[in-house]
Amino acid sequence: MRDEPSVPEQERAHRDVVSFVRRGERLTQGRQNAWDRLSSFYVIDPPRGERDTLPAEGVRLDPAEEFGRRAPLVVEVGSGTGDNIVAAALAHPERDHLGVEVYLPGLAQTLSRAERSGSPQNLRMMPLDAQRALPAMLPEGSIDELWVYFADPWPKQRHHKRRLINPPFLDAVLPLLAEGAAFRLATDWAQYAHHMRQQLDQRPELALMHPDGPAPEGTSSDPIPPNMPSTGWAPRFEGRVKTGFESKGRAAGRLIWDLAYTRVPRPPAPDRASSPEAQQEA
Numbered sequence: 112m113r114d115e116p117s118v119p120e121q122e123r124a125h126r127d128v129v130s131f132v133r134r135g136e137r138l139t140q141g142r143q144n145a146w147d148r149l150s151s152f153y154v155i156d157p158p159r160g161e162r163d164t165l166p167a168e169g170v171r172l173d174p175a176e177e178f179g180r181r182a183p184l185v186v187e188v189g190s191g192t193g194d195n196i197v198a199a200a201l202a203h204p205e206r207d208h209l210g211v212e213v214y215l216p217g218l219a220q221t222l223s224r225a226e227r228s229g230s231p232q233n234l235r236m237m238p239l240d241a242q243r244a245l246p247a248m249l250p251e252g253s254i255d256e257l258w259v260y261f262a263d264p265w266p267k268q269r270h271h272k273r274r275l276i277n278p279p280f281l282d283a284v285l286p287l288l289a290e291g292a293a294f295r296l297a298t299d300w301a302q303y304a305h306h307m308r309q310q311l312d313q314r315p316e317l318a319l320m321h322p323d324g325p326a327p328e329g330t331s332s333d334p335i336p337p338n339m340p341s342t343g344w345a346p347r348f349e350g351r352v353k354t355g356f357e358s359k360g361r362a363a364g365r366l367i368w369d370l371a372y373t374r375v376p377r378p379p380a381p382d383r384a385s386s387p388e389a390q391q392e393a
């Protein structure tokens with residue numbers, strides 16, 4: 112019989128659960144050319160740690176230094192082939208945009224898309240695991256909008272721990288949100304939408320932006336959990352462009368579930384003078 116794993120082993124196993132699979136990483140010649148031409152400007156490529164999706168210990172990212180100015184920062188996790196982050200960078204020159212994506216062909220495609228559409232200067236891409244890299248690299252309160260669109264649904268029960276919207280990711284990224292920041296999500300999987308509500312509604316750092324917002328209308332080819340909340344859903348965010356994943360979901364008869372939360376103000380730091388310990392000491 113195998114012994115119970117030791118605590119460090121358990122910690123390691125937990126850390127090793129990732130929300131992505133890496134396959135088909137080879138770049139076609141066209142994508143390789145785009146990478147060679149454009150990555151020195153667009154790609155933040157820090158020294159790596161124990162894996163090539165992790166930054167080395169102590170690597171930090173100062174958005175003001177990276178973009179050469181201080182501007183509201185929009186971050187998209189799992190930006191795929193860049194439909195949303197490139198469109199947003201073009202539509203909002205007054206904001207800075209950071210896409211985080213581990214899928215290198217998607218990143219290379221994002222770079223060509225950026226070049227074809229006018230080479231926005233307010234865009235950077237990072238080929239790292241967002242869950243581990245963002246909290247290690249970015250200062251607290253530095254993100255003004257966070258987007259997670261059509262995250263991998265990991266539908267099998269035994270894979271639910273790999274879903275991005277789970278406590279380890281939320282613990283990692285919610286402290287990075289500025290007060291009043293928006294956290295926008297969309298999925299075409301009813302079960303994942305339900306899971307997101309269970310994970311997100313209970314977080315004290317977040318409040319629903321549309322508490323009375325109705326659920327999407329229509330019939331769904333994937334079963335809707337019986338206790339799915341009937342309100343709290345967001346209208347489609349006007350800045351969210353349709354990606355291949357959304358089109359595939361619609362073509363398969365699934366509904367699109369949009370969510371938007373806002374980062375509530377942090378509670379004030381406890382006043383030491385009025386704490387019970389301080390009063391006892393006095």
Ligand SMILES: C[S@@+](CC[C@H](N)C(=O)[O-])C[C@H]1O[C@@H](n2cnc3c(N)ncnc32)[C@H](O)[C@@H]1O
Pocket residue numbers: 130131188189190191192211212213214217239240241242259260261262263275354355356357
């Ligand atoms: C289903 S795709 C959706 C892509 C895009 N948002 C869209 O709508 O087209 C999910 C993407 O998230 C990326 N991803 C998953 N976990 C990630 C993580 N921890 N850090 C960075 N990217 C991640 C995957 O590589 C994949 O490209």
